[in-house]
Amino acid sequence: MNLLLLAPEEISDRSTARLLRSDRRAVHICQVLKLQPGDNLKVGVIGGNMGVARYEVASPDSLTFSLVLDQSPPPPLDLTLIVGLPRPKTMRRVIQSIAALGVKDLILLNTYKVEKSYWQSPWLQAETLHEQCLLGLEQAMDTAVPRIRQFKLFKPFVEDTLPEVLHHRSGWFAHPKAEHGIPSDAERLVLAIGPEGGFTPYEVGKLTEAGMQGFHLGPRILRVETVIPSLVGRLFL
Numbered sequence: 001m002n003l004l005l006l007a008p009e010e011i012s013d014r015s016t017a018r019l020l021r022s023d024r025r026a027v028h029i030c031q032v033l034k035l036q037p038g039d040n041l042k043v044g045v046i047g048g049n050m051g052v053a054r055y056e057v058a059s060p061d062s063l064t065f066s067l068v069l070d071q072s073p074p075p076p077l078d079l080t081l082i083v084g085l086p087r088p089k090t091m092r093r094v095i096q097s098i099a100a101l102g103v104k105d106l107i108l109l110n111t112y113k114v115e116k117s118y119w120q121s122p123w124l125q126a127e128t129l130h131e132q133c134l135l136g137l138e139q140a141m142d143t144a145v146p147r148i149r150q151f152k153l154f155k156p157f158v159e160d161t162l163p164e165v166l167h168h169r170s171g172w173f174a175h176p177k178a179e180h181g182i183p184s185d186a187e188r189l190v191l192a193i194g195p196e197g198g199f200t201p202y203e204v205g206k207l208t209e210a211g212m213q214g215f216h217l218g219p220r221i222l223r224v225e226t227v228i229p230s231l232v233g234r235l236f237l
Contacts, residue, residue: 002138003050003138004043005044011045011067015068016064016067017043017053021062026062026063037056038055039054041055042141044069044073046137046145047144049072050069050071050143051067051070073144077232077236078187079189081105081191081193084111084114084193085150086118086224090224090225091121095123096132098228099137099142099145101140101233105147106148107150108148108151109157111154111199112203133148154206159210163210166210166212168188170187170188170189171191171210172214172215173191173204175199175204176198178213180213180215183215183235189235192212195224
């Protein structure tokens with residue numbers, strides 16, 4: 001945890017916060033960071049500013065901090081990321097990665113090669129997704145929580161929603177047989193990454209009809225959780 005991330009309702013009088021000792025963050029501060037009263041640490045408010053928290057008081061049941069919130073969070077990436085729903089076992093890593101990298105608009109999409117049972121995963125519950133986003137933000141020192149949307153029908157999404165997503169944006173989808181490499185322009189991008197196994201020829205055709213272009217990442221076939229940080233890193237970081 002590189003950033004103590006607080007919800008707005010956890011702050012009183014705009015300058016004081018209190019955490020119960022049983023809270024995950026308080027446990028980390030005491031047992032991992034081993035901070036003592038008088039020490040400072042980075043702090044941020046979900047959806048708001050960042051700054052410094054001074055560890056003021058340690059009581060038997062809580063920790064109290066005074067806050068100075070005078071810094072803006074890092075700028076978001078100018079990117080909408082569309083991802084074929086990953087396997088549940090990798091969902092945690094994917095969500096934490098996109099939050100840490102600065103992706104603020106994520107679309108989880110059903111495709112032919114997505115196992116239907118994946119949509120029943122508890123990892124897709126809103127509260128669970130939010131928790132994983134917060135862990136990614138704490139790692140990267142950011143406060144803006146990504147928006148995550150879920151679409152379980154491919155064709156209606158491509159025909160009805162994708163045109164709005166692509167409005168005044170450049171759209172690209174990853175495909176190993178594409179002629180072009182990674183797009184060089186990292187402004188106002190929409191990037192689509194298929195599930196394990198990639199997009200089918202039908203899906204490639206529908207994405208192309210919608211105005212998107214294919215690109216490849218080279219000769220290697222990578223897993224989704226590897227593609228996302230690799231692609232975002234090469235384009236934006």
